[in-house]
Amino acid sequence: MRIEFDEPKCVAAGQCAMVAPDVFDQRDDDGVAVVLDDTPGPGQHEVVREAAAVCPAAAIHLIES
Template sequence: MRVELDEPKCVASGQCVLTAPEVFDQRDEDGIAFVTDEEPAPDSLDAVREAVAICPAAAIRLTER
């Protein structure tokens, strides 16, 4: 599985970072999220799915490789 984040859509809420800190982080200057692990381990996928579901901007996608 591959994680994609549409940075222009991100509203810097930080929910993804709180939910899956092993996969997401935020820039210090503006709080916009970015992906630190585009192909997370299987044991992280539940947290990534939750991050996708709770993202207020719908900026995160989890796709098949």
């Protein structure tokens, strides 16, 4: 799995960071999400899929391999 993140679409809701804190974080200054690991291991795939699903801006795109 590879994560593609469309930063301009991010509305800083923080859902991704709450669901998958090992993979996503938020910048302190504006709350926009940051991808900590764009190729998470298999143990993270479930929570990354959930993070993408709950993103209100649909800014997280997953490339399944």
